[in-house]
Amino acid sequence: MRRTTGRLMRGLAVLSVLTLGATACGGSDDDSGQKAVSADDVQAALEKGGSVTVWAWEPTLKTVAADFQKKYPKVKINLVGERSGDKHYTALSNAISAEKGVPDVSQVEYFALGQYSLTEGLSDLAPFGADKLKDKYTPGPWNAVSEGDKVYGLPMDSGPMALYYNKKIFDKHKIAVPTTWDEYVEAARKLHKADPKVYIANDAGDAGFTTSMLWQAGSRPYKVDGTKVKVDFSDAGAKKYTDTWQKLIDEKLLAPINGWTDDWYKGLGDGTIATLASGAWMPANFVTGVPNASGDWRAAPMPAWTKGDKASAENGGSSLTVPALGKNKELAYAFVEYANSGAGVQSRVKEGAFPATTADLKTDTFLNTEFEYFGGQKANEIFAESAANVSDDWSYLPFQQYANSIFNDTVGKAYVGNTKLIDGLKSWQDASVKYGKEQGFTVE
């Protein structure tokens, strides 16, 4: 009897250790999603201190990080910002799949969020209280970061589009700033004729730009419903865009310069590139990247597809996210909230960022801000109006990041060869569909 009890006890002990181990493992996988974190926990983490690694290229975060460290002296923010675009996502995906070197906070553009939330690469921030911030943000960006009652990031900025133009060049050649895309093509011809070195814009094939232009033109190529995906570039909006843009390509009115390259900054600075249709986050980049052209540039509303139409679109815009495998999640969230919802927003707005927080968009100080770079223009009025005219029924693919990486393989052909833009889009569609099927999506 005694011996049996002893054995039984020992057996139980082993069993309980095993179960403990099992629950511990099971728990660590998804505790971010389950456990609600109180404000006190975050506060405690801030007092205890630690370091937070942030992968983000947004220039205004430098000041935010410095201020944050001043406020919480025990916290060290390591801002890693030299990567952007493709390289950034490649590094992030690699870190996540290697389960090593994952940053505590990562900037993720709205178009790429789907891919990471779908594969559970990002923490749900709702347990930290992020779900209560919903009303602070404009609807578009909030739609992009949330899915049901889960919140995968806090919107950092938004990119309602505007047409930046080099006033000096337009004045010099006495050409009016275009208000419709037809006028835009006309202006492109006149500018290039007046000075063959001047191009209306640079475009050597850019996925983000093209999708935004389609968005403005009323095209809705992507339909996403959970794991059901539809890709179709044959609607009327897409045709409107390709018809117009094909003219610019055929007549060689676009400078074949890729964005974010040295050539691009030079071209924006020396008058080679006369306009730039881009998001409202651009001014900060003008200030840091093209300092020599200060005073030359102005902002204007996006040209319309039909005269008087005000439809706008978003271009870019990012959120700050907390990767699921990051370590200091409380601290990470504290920083994200500070930067995108708290005091950080003000300092970023001061440096030219375009916030996604409704309150900041409506203040008089914001609307009346005179942009020194734009010769004292109150550009925020234009951006705010654009933001109000963005329709929020657009969606990106849950694998948009991959689709964008092969954009130049397919649509890019239209910029250098005999392929038509619309056919380029068709082969982009086919390649995206093929990848979607391979990845187990139901693709129509």
Next chain:
Amino acid sequence: MTTLQPPPAAKARTARPPARGDRRSWRGWGFIGPFVAVFTLVFLAPIVYSIYLSLFRDQLIGGTQFVGLDNYQQALQDDQFWASLGRVSLFLAVQVPIMLFLGLLIALALDSGRLYGTDFFRIAIFLPYAVPAVVATLMWGFMYGTKYGLVGDINDAFGVTLPDPLSSDLVLASIGNIVTWEFVGYNMLIFYSALKVIPNSLYEAAEIDGAGQVRVITAIKLPAIRGALVIATIFSIIGSFQLFNEPNILRPLARNAITTDYTPNFYTYSLSFNGQQHNYSAAVAIIMGLITMVIAYVVQLRGMRKGA
């Protein structure tokens, strides 16, 4: 090669009874053990792991599952893969002969003993090989620029319009130019060192027989360095099939011309890092490895047979 007689010692050894009876000696393992360990770790393990990876499929929806040889079957029918292989084969057929011919020509010139400043030229021509490929490509990429690069400057200075070296039609040739610049010196050095070991007596004999320089080259020098030629060819074949650095670094300057499936290596890289298709990428890489091995082996067999 002449037929070899087995060394007499071999016969003698088999006749001798084993020194320690039946006990196996483990001493040998002490010598090859470290090698076997490192070889397994850094050579066999990654290959085995790649093969293992290539038998699975990991999807965004549905996760990982075992698919057997499906990835290989898909790769063999993959137009993008074959197109990239075609591209590097064209590169191989054009660039490698040019590079080896130039390397050989320079080596023969340096070896002829009729040039002044041989040492200087030898170092100067070899120098590009010492420049890291990444730096070399960046430098050339800058020169190729039609807007703010050297080509652009030439266009402005002389009022001409040179063809854009980074356009779809020319970019492969431009890459070939970079690779040639990088590796001519390296191949030259292989040939040159092979030429240096030719015994002087052969040249003296040729002179007595009244052979001219051309005859000396065709009858003495080239046959003597055949081994070096074969080695250089094999290195160049492998190098061509593995082309990656140059297209990868030039791509930001020519996104539309250099596609993500430009070379087989670049294709596997894109599959893996942009598309997260590690498994399929492993299968493509293994197939590419096998093709490279077969071609290199065939070249070696042919080269050596002629040399016999």
